[in-house]
Amino acid sequence: MTRIDGRKNDELRPVTIQRDYLKYPEGSVLITTGETKVICAATVEERVPNWLNGRGTGWVTAEYAMLPRATDERTNRFRHSGRAREIQRMIGRSLRAAVDMVRLGEHQIRIDCDVIQADGGTRTASVTGGYVALVDALHYMVDMNMIPDMPLNGNLAAISVGVVDGDPLLDLCYAEDSVADVDMNIVMLDDEFVELQGTGEHSTFDRAVLDDMLELAQKGIQDLIEIQLASWH
Numbered sequence: 001m002t003r004i005d006g007r008k009n010d011e012l013r014p015v016t017i018q019r020d021y022l023k024y025p026e027g028s029v030l031i032t033t034g035e036t037k038v039i040c041a042a043t044v045e046e047r048v049p050n051w052l053n054g055r056g057t058g059w060v061t062a063e064y065a066m067l068p069r070a071t072d073e074r075t076n077r078f079r080h081s082g083r084a085r086e087i088q089r090m091i092g093r094s095l096r097a098a099v100d101m102v103r104l105g106e107h108q109i110r111i112d113c114d115v116i117q118a119d120g121g122t123r124t125a126s127v128t129g130g131y132v133a134l135v136d137a138l139h140y141m142v143d144m145n146m147i148p149d150m151p152l153n154g155n156l157a158a159i160s161v162g163v164v165d166g167d168p169l170l171d172l173c174y175a176e177d178s179v180a181d182v183d184m185n186i187v188m189l190d191d192e193f194v195e196l197q198g199t200g201e202h203s204t205f206d207r208a209v210l211d212d213m214l215e216l217a218q219k220g221i222q223d224l225i226e227i228q229l230a231s232w233h
Contacts, residue, residue, distance in 0.1 A: 027136030031129030058104030
């Protein structure tokens with residue numbers, strides 16, 4: 001099929017990662033994937049949630065929101081929908097997979113993901129950009145002698161895949177996502193899967209289609225990791 005923006009089926013939208021986007025956070029990023037734009041800001045806190053006090057381990061968590069005119073219609077500011085809560089839990093789970101919590105010590109890092117423009121893939125962009133902000137915050141902690149070394153488990157990124165008109169596609173924009181027969185969000189830590197979210201929106205799908213989507217996602221995530229790594233050079 002011919003895609004709306006002329007991309008190949010296995011091609012990412014143009015991706016840019018602008019580090020140090022905000023003045024005050026310990027790590028901050030503006031990530032752009034096609035027309036989707038998300039600001040990710042990392043805050044280091046010298047405390048942990050009450051249920052972790054005294055356990056010698058840290059925590060990474062996330063919050064997610066859309067600005068009122070991130071989409072074609074205005075949404076209410078600070079409206080915490082069930083969808084937003086589900087997305088921020090997914091972002092937090094994903095980012096925690098990238099960090100050794102024991103080596104992090106009794107510190108918490110909050111990643112705020114604010115969508116300023118949405119055209120599909122906001123949660124996966126939040127994971128991919130949030131990881132870069134998280135790594136910068138960890139570098140800050142090392143520089144400030146808050147932790148002895150980088151407590152990273154690997155490189156983390158996320159991407160959407162789907163089936164539209166029978167064709168598996170990588171990195172769906174909203175127009176594709178809204179008509180997809182199958183829609184998946186996939187998170188990987190290097191070459192291992194962290195999270196798979198998949199739904200047969202308008203049809204069932206077999207193992208062969210699933211394998212095709214996983215292969216597309218793995219390629220796309222490796223491309224995203226290369227873009228992340230390039231942002232530090």
